[in-house]
Amino acid sequence: MALYLLYESASGYALFLAHGLDEIGQNTEAVRNSVSDLNRFGKVVQLAAFHPFESALDALNQCNAISEGLMTDELRSFLELNLPKVKEGKKLKFRLGVVDTKVGSHIHEVTKIPCESGDFIHELLRGVRLHFDRFLKDLKTGDLEKAQLGLGHSYSRAKVKFNVNRVDNMVIQAIFLLDTLDKDVNSFSMRVREWYSWHFPELVKIVSDNYLYAKVAKYIEDKSKLSDESIPGLTEVVGDEDKAKEIVDAAKASMGQDLSPIDLINVHQFAQRVMDLSEYRRKLYDYLVSKMNDIAPNLASLIGEVVGARLISHAGSLTNLAKCPASTLQILGAEKALFRALKTRGNTPKYGLIFHSSFIGRASAKNKGRMARFLANKCSIASRIDCFADKATTVFGEKLRQQVEERLDFYDKGVAPRKNIDVMKDAIESAESKDTEMETEEVHVEASGKKNKKKKSKGAAAENGEPAADDNPTAVANGEALEDSKSEKKKKKKEKRRMDQELELQDGQNAEQDGTAKKKKKKSKDANGEDLQSADGKKKKKKSRNEDAE
Amino acid sequence: MRPPRGRGSGGGFRGRGDGGKGRGGGGGGRGSDRGSAMGGRGGGCGVFIAKGKEDAIVTKNLVPGEVVYNEKRIYVHNEDATKVEYRVWNPFWSKLATAIIGGVDEIWIKPGARVLYLGAASGTTVSHVSDIVGPTGVVYAVAFSHRSGRDLVNMAKKHTNVIPIIEDARHPSKYRILVGMVDVIFSDVAQPDWARILALNASYFLKAGGHFVISIKANYIDSTQPVEAVFQSEPFEQVMLEPYERDHACVVGAIVSQRNPKLLSEMLGGIGSM
Numbered sequence: 130m131a132l133y134l135l136y137e138s139a140s141g142y143a144l145f146l147a148h149g150l151d152e153i154g155q156n157t158e159a160v161r162n163s164v165s166d167l168n169r170f171g172k173v174v175q176l177a178a179f180h181p182f183e184s185a186l187d188a189l190n191q192c193n194a195i196s197e198g199l200m201t202d203e204l205r206s207f208l209e210l211n212l213p214k215v216k217e218g219k220k221l222k223f224r225l226g227v228v229d230t231k232v233g234s235h236i237h238e239v240t241k242i243p244c245e246s247g248d249f250i251h252e253l254l255r256g257v258r259l260h261f262d263r264f265l266k267d268l269k270t271g272d273l274e275k276a277q278l279g280l281g282h283s284y285s286r287a288k289v290k291f292n293v294n295r296v297d298n299m300v301i302q303a304i305f306l307l308d309t310l311d312k313d314v315n316s317f318s319m320r321v322r323e324w325y326s327w328h329f330p331e332l333v334k335i336v337s338d339n340y341l342y343a344k345v346a347k348y349i350e351d352k353s354k355l356s357d358e359s360i361p362g363l364t365e366v367v368g369d370e371d372k373a374k375e376i377v378d379a380a381k382a383s384m385g386q387d388l389s390p391i392d393l394i395n396v397h398q399f400a401q402r403v404m405d406l407s408e409y410r411r412k413l414y415d416y417l418v419s420k421m422n423d424i425a426p427n428l429a430s431l432i433g434e435v436v437g438a439r440l441i442s443h444a445g446s447l448t449n450l451a452k453c454p455a456s457t458l459q460i461l462g463a464e465k466a467l468f469r470a471l472k473t474r475g476n477t478p479k480y481g482l483i484f485h486s487s488f489i490g491r492a493s494a495k496n497k498g499r500m501a502r503f504l505a506n507k508c509s510i511a512s513r514i515d516c517f518a519d520k521a522t523t524v525f526g527e528k529l530r531q532q533v534e535e536r537l538d539f540y541d542k543g544v545a546p547r548k549n550i551d552v553m554k555d556a557i558e559s560a561e562s563k564d565t566e567m568e569t570e571e572v573h574v575e576a577s578g579k580k581n582k583k584k585k586s587k588g589a590a591a592e593n594g595e596p597a598a599d600d601n602p603t604a605v606a607n608g609e610a611l612e613d614s615k616s617e618k619k620k621k622k623k624e625k626r627r628m629d630q631e632l633e634l635q636d637g638q639n640a641e642q643d644g645t646a647k648k649k650k651k652k653s654k655d656a657n658g659e660d661l662q663s664a665d666g667k668k669k670k671k672k673s674r675n676e677d678a679e
Numbered sequence: 680m681r682p683p684r685g686r687g688s689g690g691g692f693r694g695r696g697d698g699g700k701g702r703g704g705g706g707g708g709r710g711s712d713r714g715s716a717m718g719g720r721g722g723g724c725g726v727f728i729a730k731g732k733e734d735a736i737v738t739k740n741l742v743p744g745e746v747v748y749n750e751k752r753i754y755v756h757n758e759d760a761t762k763v764e765y766r767v768w769n770p771f772w773s774k775l776a777t778a779i780i781g782g783v784d785e786i787w788i789k790p791g792a793r794v795l796y797l798g799a800a801s802g803t804t805v806s807h808v809s810d811i812v813g814p815t816g817v818v819y820a821v822a823f824s825h826r827s828g829r830d831l832v833n834m835a836k837k838h839t840n841v842i843p844i845i846e847d848a849r850h851p852s853k854y855r856i857l858v859g860m861v862d863v864i865f866s867d868v869a870q871p872d873w874a875r876i877l878a879l880n881a882s883y884f885l886k887a888g889g890h891f892v893i894s895i896k897a898n899y900i901d902s903t904q905p906v907e908a909v910f911q912s913e914p915f916e917q918v919m920l921e922p923y924e925r926d927h928a929c930v931v932g933a934i935v936s937q938r939n940p941k942l943l944s945e946m947l948g949g950i951g952s953m
Contacts, residue, residue, distance in 0.1 A: 137856045196846070196853040228883075229852045251882065259860045259886060273859065274817055281819075281842035281857045282835065288845040289828045 131223040133177065133212060134250065136257045137195055139188065139276035140268065141181035142207050145257055147174045147226075167263060170256050176264045178211035188276070189283045196284075198231025205240060215241045226250035295424050295521075301442040303417045304435070310410045315339070317403045321346060325396055328352060328388045331379035335372060340407045345376070347400040350393050352380040427511040427526030431533070432486040432504070439482050440508070451509075451516035458512075459483060459505035483508070488533055496540045503536050522563060528556040725790050725811035726779060727765060729753050736779060737765035738810035742837045747806040748772075766810065773804040774867055774894040787863045787890040791815040795861040795884055797848045797876065798822070798868035801830040802841070808865065809838045816840060819858050819884075821848045848876050851883045858884050864891040 134145040180203070182188040187203070194201045213223055225244045227233040228251065233244030257264070262273050318339035325346045326333050332349075336342045348366050349355060355363075355377050363373035388396070421434040425447060428437040443461050444450035450458070460467050462481030470477040480489060480501040492500040507529040514525050535546035729737045737753055743764045746752065751767045770776040779786065788794055790813040799805045799820035809818045820835070821844045822828050828845040835841040846854045848868055861884050866877050877891060885891065 139856055192856050195856050198852075228855060255860075255883075258884070261859070277817075277857050277859065278839065278842050281844055282832065284854075284857065285828060285832050285843040285845040289825045289832065291829070291832065 131213075132226055133223055134174065134226045134253055134257060135208070136254060136261070137191070138261060138273065139192075139280045140265075140273055141179055142191075142204060143176060143180075143257075143261070143265070144178040144207070144211050145174050145264075146177040147253055167260050170260060171264075174253065174257065178207070179265060180207045185279060185283060188280050189287065192280055192284050193287075195229075195232070198229055198235065200232060200235045200239060205236075208236065208242060209240060212242060226253065228254055297424050297441055297447040300417065300420050300424060300438050301446070303413060303420060304438040304442045307410070307413055307417060307435075310406065310413065314403065314406050314410060317399075317406065318343065321396070321400055321403055324399070326385070328385045328393075328396075329380065329383055330385050331383055332376065335375050335379060336367065340404065341367065343400040343403040343407075347397055347404070349376075349380070350397055351388070352383055352385070353387070355380040422523075423521065425512065425515040426521050426523040427515050427529070428508065430523045430526030431511045431530050432483070432488075432508060436482060436486045439485075440512075443482060447512065447516050451513045453509075455502075455506045455509035458509050459501055480505075488537060491537055492540060499540070500533075500537065504533055507533055520564070522560050524560045524563065525556050528552050528559075725788070725813070726768075729765065729767070736768045736770075736776060738768055738807045740764040740766045741810045741813065741840070745837050747834055747837075748801070748803045766807070768807050773807065775804055775865065775892070776807070778892075778894075786892055788812060788865065788892075792863055793859065793861040794818045795858065795864045795880060796820045797864065797866040797880060799827075799831055799843075800824065800867075801827040802834040802843075804867070805831070805841060806834055806838055809841045812840065814840055817842065817859075817861075819844060819861065821846060821854070823847050848880065851880045855883060860884060860886045862886060862889050864889070866891065866893045869896060 132147045134147055136143045136145060182191060182203075191201055191203065194204075208225070212225065215221065221243055223243075225233075225236070225242050227236070227244050227246050230246050233246055236242055237244050262268055262270060321343050322333055322339075325342075329346075329349070329352045332342070332345065336345050344366050345363070348363065357377065360370070360373050360377055363376060364370045367373050367376070417438060418429075418434045421429040421438055425437055425441065428440070431437075432440075440458065440461060441447050441450055444453060453461075460478055460481040461483070463478040464481075466478040469475070479498040483489065483501055483505055486504065488504055489497055489500055511526050511529055515521075532546065532549070532552055535544070538544045539546050725738065727737050727739065729735050735753075740752065746766065750769060753765045753767065755763045755765065757763060768776040770780050775786065775788075788808055788811050790811065792812045793816060794808055794812060796805050796808060796818055799822040802820060802822075805818060805820045809816075812818060818841045820831060820841050822831050823846065825845065828843070831841075831843045831845070835843040842857060844854045844857055849870075849872070851858075864877065864881055864885050866873060866880075868876055870876060873893065873895065877893060881889075881891065
């Protein structure tokens with residue numbers, strides 16, 4: 130009875146025919162000896178058929194199926210094509226040896242091919258694995274390894290859900306490029322000004338903006354062609370009719386030299402380049418903003434995209450930023466001053482890159498240091514949430530931002546900020562409700578305690594310093610809290626569906642998590658840090674008062 | 680944050696032995712006597728010793744200029760003015776390094792070898808193994824945790840002779856399509872059924888005459904007995920991993936002839952229970 134062997138490799142499926150073997154006569158020891166020598170093994174086992182995988186995607190599908198123990202259609206057609214037909218009722222003249230019993234039983238179920246696996250088959254397949262690259266003449270050495278490498282990578286990446294969109298490298302590169310571009314655009318603009326001033330020196334004083342200058346230079350070209358008819362056109366470019374008139378007047382009395390047409394063409398082209406670069410810089414900035422919202426939405430909503438991107442690039446990656454302590458984050462970017470102060474036992478710097486966020490500027494000189502420390506602490510939390518949370522949400526970033534604002538108010542006016550635990554509870558609830566928003570507006574209040582258990586935010590637990598279980602108050606209290614937070618949610622201008630009543634968790638509703646949910650801003654402004662767990666009516670009145678006040 | 684040495688991770692000594700802090704040849708920029716690389720700890724080449732203020736074992740960096748886990752680097756100048764870069768191998772973080780320092784004779788991992796690494800975690804030791812086997816060898820790194828798996832995949836992007844496999848090592852049939860026959864199995868799985876895992880993987884992938892290197896924790900064998908009683912005489916080579924790891928040992932053995940998995944695990948289990 131013929132024995133076929135199915136061998137799955139990274140390049141494709143292979144079918145071997147083992148003949149000249151009598152299983153009863155052979156024991157595994159003897160098989161083992163024949164296995165190690167290729168010549169002897171080659172006499173016993175020969176390649177019957179080989180089916181390479183069509184594409185990387187196909188290979189990945191097959192690999193996944195094999196790891197589950199299932200047979201794919203491709204495998205089935207390969208087997209049916211190359212094995213003798215299975216006739217009903219007649220005695221079967223061959224067997225198929227496989228390594229994995231699961232696959233074997235599946236194959237048998239579907240195609241009625243008799244499969245078997247056991248020590249004997251195992252030994253034979255070990256031999257096949259050892260000598261596989263010699264069997265296939267078309268495969269060069271190293272091809273199989275390349276196939277394994279590619280397939281291994283795609284399989285593993287699928288397992289860890291390697292999300293290409295959340296790669297922080299893009300942001301790092303973008304911010305570097307932005308800085309380089311700024312410098313370059315500046316140098317080129319200076320060059321345009323100098324160059325064109327040979328022809329029209331007065332223009333430099335009239336038009337001070339670099340981009341505008343390039344535009345004007347491109348529009349004017351030869352100043353002798355300027356006349357009163359060109360004023361409307363010039364006004365369009367410059368935006369100001371007076372300026373346009375000034376330009377035309379200056380052109381008439383200009384002391385610059387004339388330029389030949391070729392020279393003018395060159396200046397024109399260069400000015401065009403500068404304008405293109407400026408445009409590109411703008412687009413790059415938009416790209417950076419959108420990328421930041423993809424990979425680090427909380428950080429972006431807390432301190433802004435550019436500062437956030439700078440922090441990430443300085444630390445090396447989002448993970449590095451999340452790993453470093455908040456005190457490091459505070460002085461990231463001021464290393465020179467820091468180590469100098471440490472060496473000379475002077476005062477260490479109070480802020481580094483953080484300084485460029487708006488909050489530090491708004492604090493009075495006495496409180497800059499305190500604000501910097503507070504802000505660095507919140508940034509650290511935000512970056513950790515961004516790095517390790519599975520879903521991308523800006524809720525926490527916004528809540529943290531509110532906390533910073535409140536702290537600023539406190540320093541300014543002595544207004545006591547809300548307690549941290551309340552803010553974080555709020556944040557968790559909004560994060561969860563966002564999870565499961567619904568199309569229709571329902572006002573169910575499902576006081577389910579398990580809601581809080583679901584989204585256990587690291588930040589909240591760490592912040593509160595309390596065991597996570599505390600996050601799960603009694604059902605009743607929870608219901609109240611939810612109701613309150615419901616009534617406090619306000620609609621942001623662009624959001625159509627959100628009402629003041631919160632949309633609560635329901636069973637089995639598909640939730641669309643809005644990854645870049647900058648549109649939603651749920652403000653729960655609580656002026657006096659009162660306990661959230663008070664009656665609804667009072668909250669509503671308070672809210673309207675707040676609305677009036679704003 | 681470390682003292683400013685330029686951007687990026689891994690403050691490599693660039694020929695400035697600043698304060699001599701840290702390990703390794705301390706700035707091999709002065710010819711081959713400082714930061715000299717002597718080959719051959721632990722059997723065949725691939726692992727070097729850097730002599731300097733403090734000695735350290737190092738491996739030749741497969742991807743010059745890149746560090747995997749912020750380790751230090753040492754540069755050695757050749758006569759023809761080229762620079763060779765080595766990465767320091769920290770025995771506190773890697774059991775294999777500990778075993779080599781502890782004096783194991785032969786680890787069987789050498790240039791051109793094919794290695795199956797079970798328990799790869801984030802890939803810090805795997806990167807050194809990949810340095811040793813070089814571009815002609817292959818390392819199949821199996822890790823189960825997804826968090827560490829991400830780091831492993833990222834590392835494998837740079838070290839192209841590492842094939843990352845995020846799968847449970849208990850079921851080699853699941854990843855049999857990705858692995859060929861290997862010369863050595865290195866196992867650091869920290870699981871109570873490590874013997875069965877090793878035996879199963881060996882039956883699938885280890886060639887006849889291949890070797891295995893395992894790191895065993897004493898309390899997996901028998902947590903009631905004192906450590907000394909657990910690790911007693913065996914037919915295999917064994918090295919205690921003190922002082923770097925407590926109650927760990929590294930065992931090197933060979934598959935002389937392939938037993939069936941059940942027998943093999945009994946045999947391996949026998950090591951521990953003696």
